[in-house]
Amino acid sequence: MLHEDIKGYIHSTDSFGAVDGPGIRFVVFLQGCPLRCLYCHNPDSWKFGEGTQRTAGDLMEEILGYRSFLKRGGVTLSGGEPFAQMDFTKALLSLCRKNGFHTAVDTSGAVALSLSREGIDLTDLLLLDLKAYDPEECRKLTGQDNHHALETLDYCEKTKKPVWLRHVCLPGYTLYDEKLTRMAEFLKHYSCIERIELIPFHQMGSYKWDYLGESYQLAETEPPSAQEMERAKQIFLSRGLPAV
Numbered sequence: 046m047l048h049e050d051i052k053g054y055i056h057s058t059d060s061f062g063a064v065d066g067p068g069i070r071f072v073v074f075l076q077g078c079p080l081r082c083l084y085c086h087n088p089d090s091w092k093f094g095e096g097t098q099r100t101a102g103d104l105m106e107e108i109l110g111y112r113s114f115l116k117r118g119g120v121t122l123s124g125g126e127p128f129a130q131m132d133f134t135k136a137l138l139s140l141c142r143k144n145g146f147h148t149a150v151d152t153s154g155a156v157a158l159s160l161s162r163e164g165i166d167l168t169d170l171l172l173l174d175l176k177a178y179d180p181e182e183c184r185k186l187t188g189q190d191n192h193h194a195l196e197t198l199d200y201c202e203k204t205k206k207p208v209w210l211r212h213v214c215l216p217g218y219t220l221y222d223e224k225l226t227r228m229a230e231f232l233k234h235y236s237c238i239e240r241i242e243l244i245p246f247h248q249m250g251s252y253k254w255d256y257l258g259e260s261y262q263l264a265e266t267e268p269p270s271a272q273e274m275e276r277a278k279q280i281f282l283s284r285g286l287p288a289v
């Protein structure tokens with residue numbers, strides 16, 4: 046089948062994304078995620094087989110209409126989990142490449158490398174969300190441990206694939222000096238990491254949990270203060286890591 050004809054389930058798109066990779070980007074949010082992060086702000090993207098079915102060719106046509114805005118940015122596939130719809134993800138990445146767009150994939154690393162490898166090879170940048178360094182903590186936070194994510198990071202190191210690593214700082218779970226220090230000590234050995242984005246937990250998606258009838262465990266959790274985020278950042282910066 047031609048790349049153009051391959052269909053995927055799309056949650057939504059954003060033609061002017063400014064937070065998912067360098068520059069202004071067209072962001073395609075794919076529907077379906079194997080994880081259930083306690084702090085997910087998009088629980089409506091969880092279920093597979095929902096959303097709008099579109100072909101990679103149809104989306105590419107839409108993206109081409111924004112070409113002049115995306116010159117210094119590009120296209121980001123996010124989710125949900127893009128690598129959980131591999132045929133579509135590969136098709137869209139191939140079309141973007143053919144049309145000269147810089148590409149990024151925003152992934153939780155929840156998919157086994159044996160399935161995601163070709164997608165990683167096709168993208169210019171991986172936005173890898175490392176939920177926790179400790180496997181058990183990762184399971185508590187997301188329902189799955191982090192061994193696929195760490196395997197993904199190792200593969201990026203081996204193939205010199207640029208990575209922007211993301212980590213949500215969640216008070217009471219991940220926002221502790223000792224946990225951040227362990228993570229930073231581990232990450233300082235990876236030269237593929239170009240940037241570390243420490244993301245403060247927020248409550249902006251909590252209403253969606255209520256709407257979907259899902260039980261939200263973080264209703265009483267306050268977002269971290271600016272001071273706490275600065276302290277977290279310094280743990281990484283002091284080890285020579287490019288934290289922002």
Ligand code: SF4
Pocket residue numbers: 078079080081082084085086087088090124125126153187
């Ligand atoms: S990986 Fe992303 S979309 Fe999936 S549950 Fe976690 S935060 Fe939500």
